[in-house]
Amino acid sequence: MGKKDVAIGIDIGGTNTAIGFVDTEGNCIHKTTISTNGKEPAENFFERLKKRINSLLEATSNELILKGIGIGAPNANYYNGTVEYPPNLSWGYINVIDILKKDFNVPAAITNDANAAAIGEMKFGAAKDMRDFIIITLGTGVGSGLVCNGRLVYGADGFAGEIGHTIYDPNGRICGCGRKGCLETYASAGGIRRTVLEMLEKSDSPSSLRKINPEELTSKKIYETAMQGDRIALDAFEYTGKVLGTKLADSVAHTSPEAIILFGGLAAAGDLIFEPTKRHMENCLLNVFKNKVKIIPSALQEGDAAVLGAGALIWNELEKEQCAGN
Amino acid sequence: MGKKDVAIGIDIGGTNTAIGFVDTEGNCIHKTTISTNGKEPAENFFERLKKRINSLLEATSNELILKGIGIGAPNANYYNGTVEYPPNLSWGYINVIDILKKDFNVPAAITNDANAAAIGEMKFGAAKDMRDFIIITLGTGVGSGLVCNGRLVYGADGFAGEIGHTIYDPNGRICGCGRKGCLETYASAGGIRRTVLEMLEKSDSPSSLRKINPEELTSKKIYETAMQGDRIALDAFEYTGKVLGTKLADSVAHTSPEAIILFGGLAAAGDLIFEPTKRHMENCLLNVFKNKVKIIPSALQEGDAAVLGAGALIWNELEKEQCAGN
16 A cells, blocks of 8 residues: 655644644544643754654654645744744744754745634635635634635735734724734634623623633633523624624725635634624625625634644645646 | 837726827837716727727837737726726626727736726836735725735635725714725825815814815815915824824735835825824834835826726736746
8 A cells, every 4th residue: 555645734832732644635644732831942842843743753654755844833924934922932033944844854834823724724624615715713812814816815024814903993902912902802712701791890681601700701601601592691792793793894895705714712602603793794894795705614623623724734835836846 | 120019008987088008118108088978878988999999009000019908997897807887987787808809809808996006016116026015096085906925816706905995983984885984985085175174164273274165175275285384284184194094004914015005196195195194004003014014105107007007907917828828
């Protein structure tokens, strides 16, 4: 039996780093994780990463051929191959691609997690035949990746796709970025939590959310409470969808995507978030864009999506090289 | 002497239609205009257009070879080759490319005027070596064209680039599109006029703008009055720059352009509009984008820009075909 071509997909998260082999069909095999330990120097992390990958490669050398390595990481710059001052890691400015190319001598590429997710959806997921779409990742923060003319938009500096930091309300909530009213402060896991706490404070209506200690209030608990019909929890999803839909109408006016894919924690709330987002977006759209733009969930398997996206990134690069060579 | 390759550039405006030959270096020769007469049926217009072009071709047949026709027009759809229900023309839905290909048997392409301007700047103007930029046309309306990865963004339906209809204030001014608070209602020629009228009504401060009959108040007069140091006129430019700069920060967060080119009527006010736009944009930018994005004027000659853009559109198409053929 012949050996199978695979890429390694690496998703560097604040707490854990997931590693897996991704084949050309989008199967994720031999997945494993190491702790990121962001407080340690980067050298330690990459030494541990190298050891783990080497033991994976040794164990699979009879079946798999490594063709490249793709990485999704916070504050990653595709053009420079760097991670630049990530907020939750003590790494400073570090060239990840140089390190991995030296260690493994195969092509490597890096981008941020939302961009990796976009390429994952384009190659293996919900955007397979699309040339123009946007992915919005609703997690701890709000990330985004834009694809136009079949290509990911990196922009002049490699940092395009910060829809989470477009402004919903210039006098609104303080954002971690130092400004006010960013979409992220409303449509992230922390954002819906803030919405609930505001609503509980402003109203006297009964809600089982009142029984939860504010420190223990999570978006998952808000979801569960909404599913039980709790008014405040339902209103919080409605409000989140209103803010998200309103801002997405502006995004549509920029790049007129065929679809917007919602991905990550909050997107798992299904109709609770999709329905109000779609309704408010339609309400805010310029006529020419009405009833055209789909809002759809990711089609990548939740647990594997980030590693698949990272793997898809390098498959995409290898394809581009092949085209350029012809 | 050999003959010179030229494209015909056609800029269909609400009142007049400009026609000219555009060579590969971006020279505009033998420019002429016909009246658009938007109330007449489209057939009459295209009959007159055909006659004018034929007489141009006859007069120049010894020196020029026609390689293609590019058109800039309101509500044009690049993918369909159509003009679709333009607000100031009684044409309805009409396939312009079919008509012109039948009449002249050369390649033809159409897009809206802002997109044509973007391609004009990319081929012959201020964006010659840029792969990522945005053009904003500040005229009767506010149009825009986005270039990402060296290619114009048309989006899924051909109508991408409606930054003029992103929302500045959801409770703001009524827009011609039927919604409220669009950027266009502030940053267009009519927008700054509305700003001045509001300011004159709200304040008692002396202004020579009070001597102008509201019906005769134009953006040009506001500019001239501002240049004489009139406070209200200066404040109106400051406010216009604030609105424009604020919204452009959102656009930067989408596509991270190397530059934003301001084009058209209001852009002719120079520093009066560039300075506050840049200042407010910088003020609103996410840290990672600060001090990176240039705001620059068009480098196409004012009178020829629209025809050059339309000509550049078809040169761009012919180049793409050549690349695809290799």
